[in-house]
Amino acid sequence: MNQPYGVILAGGLARRMGGGDKGLLPLGRGTILSHVIDRLEPQVAGLALNANxxxxxxxxxxxxxxxxxxxxxxxxxxxxxxxxxxAAAQGGEYIVTAAADTPFFPCDLVPRLLAEGPGIVLAATPDGAHPTFGLWPVALRDDLRAALQDGLRKVVQWTDRHGARQALFDEGGTPFFNVNTPEDLARAEAMA
Known part of the structure; x- marks a missing residue:
């Protein structure tokens, strides 16, 4: 399997944060998004940002x-x-996704997802799946497009159809802590 491409998911509305691009909020010496980029970019063949x-x-x-x-x-x-x-336009076979509001995800995310592949692999902790962090085959894009056009919105409903597996991140802490509220941002600042 070739090295996957990376896609940062930043297409949400950030309602609980008052709208706007929460990934651009300051965190430590950068922004939430700069932390995500710094962690994902070294692990992938190329990187894009999904944003509307x-x-x-x-x-x-x-x-x-x-x-x-x-x-x-x-x-x-x-x-x-x-x-x-x-990624298909780049000739890629897989992508790995990461959420734009999750600045502390594991620096070995990609190899651990790849170790559980091929196919769809979602990151998980003992408290459950984190479906915005996953390995996704480009070959399933037409199936996903059809499902979305039919109204499907729940990630796990679609991934279960395709026998998705999980990569367990159980070393403790909150590796997939995401910033949804001003209180979360204050907590992330303390963690940074």
Whole structure:
């Protein structure tokens, strides 16, 4: 299996944070998103950002910005599809996704997901799956597009259809802690 491409999922509405691009909020010496980029970029063949709206606001990141191709903010699966389409254009076989609001995910995310492949592999901790962190085969993009066009929105409903496995991250702590509220941002600042 070739090295996968990476896609950062930043296509949400950030309602609990008051809207806007929460990934661009300051955290430590950078932003939430800069922490995500720093962790994922060394692990992948190339990196893109799934985000909706005017891509010019993200030009300073130096990454290709790929919007959802399914209208109406269809959730993380729409971002996965956008990433699969982008990777297909690069000749990629797989993508690994990471959430733009999760700055402390494991630095060995990609090799651990690959170790459980081939096929769809979702990151998990003892408290459950973290489906915005996963390994996704480009070959399933047309199936995913059809499912989204039929109204499917729940990640696990689609991944279960395809025999998804899990990569367990059980070394303790909160490796997939995500920033959803101002209180979470204060906690992340303390963690940084």
């Amino acid at each position: 709206g005017d891509p010019a606001r993200l030009a300073g990141l130096g990454l290709p910005v790929v919007p959802d191709s399914i209208d109406g903010f269809a959730g993380p699966l729409a971002g996965v599809l956008a990433g699969l389409d982008w």
